[in-house]
Amino acid sequence: MRRLAAPLLIFLVILTPLVAYSVYMPVTAVDPLGKPAMTYRLGKNNVISDRNEVRSVSLTTSGTTVTDATVQIFVRNAGWYDVTVVLRDSNGNIISTGGPPLGCVYLGSGLRTVYVPMSPHVSIDSVYTVEASASRLISSCII
Amino acid sequence: MLRYLTPILLALLASSAAYAAAVTLASNNVDQLGRGEGNVVHYYVRVLSASVTVNNNAFNNQITGGSVTVASTVSGTYTVTITVSTSAGTRTYTTTVSLSPTPTTISFTITPLSYTDPGVTITVRADPV
Secondary structure, three states: OHHHHHHHHHHHHHHHHHHHHOOOOOHHHHOOOOEOEEEEEEEEOOEOOEOOEEEEEEEEEEOOEEEEEEEEEEEOOOEEEEEEEEEEOOOOOEEEEEOOOOOOEEEOOEEEEEEEEEEEEEEHHHOOEEEEEEEEOOOOOOO | OHHHHHHHHHHHHHHHHHHHHHHHHHHHHOOOOOOOOOOOOOOEEEEEEEEEEEOOOOOOOEEEEEEEEEEEOOOEEEEEEEEEEEOOEEEEEEEEEEEOOOOEEEEEEEEEEEOOOOEEEEEEEEEEO
16 A cells, blocks of 8 residues: 555646646647738729729638639720739738639720639638739730 | 656656646637736638729729728627728728628728829728727
8 A cells, every 4th residue: 555655646746736837828829819900902003095993802702711802993994904813911922813714804994893713712811911903905815 | 776766757657648638638728828918819800892982983083981891700899990091191090890700891981082003002900999
């Protein structure tokens, strides 16, 4: 009985302070403090033949994954346009891009809406900046 | 000698294992980094859309407001600050709203700001109240 008591006592003496003063720090507690802000950049061009401006950008999500974007552009010069949506992470790196399904799109004058599928699909929580721009092309990109 | 060391080593081994098990089991219950600090809340603001409204469709138009669609992974009351910037200047709109994982649309008005090239930057920031 005495033989068992000694190791048990040592065990308790060591275990008690370890448990009492242990600091539990799971991974979530040392994660970055989330994401308190997001930035959108809507482009406007000032070229004689290309004086359009982006009025809105809307991201479509499936759960928390960004799949598509919808861009509203006010077009002053009808023609073929390249519409680009870029998603950036916290370091400013591009993590997803999108453009019209056919590469470019014909837009008449006025407020126009362009559907833009994004690739790859990324989590909305990893997106810090959304950039949308449109630029008029000399001719159609569709062969 | 070994006769005396063996129980000590066994005790050390057992206590280490017990400590590791205790840390693993309790790691889900931790909510703060230190007793002197408040709760560490990890929230992600999700801005799903941003738009601007303008005073007219002429090229030299001005931004008079807009709307943003915002959600947060943690439900609660937030101070939302919307900053609108172009090369002509910066305008700020602040409001207090309840945010949750379900998106909320916030409309805002600002004193007119020239919508100049190369465009407008809209930053949406939400801080818990």
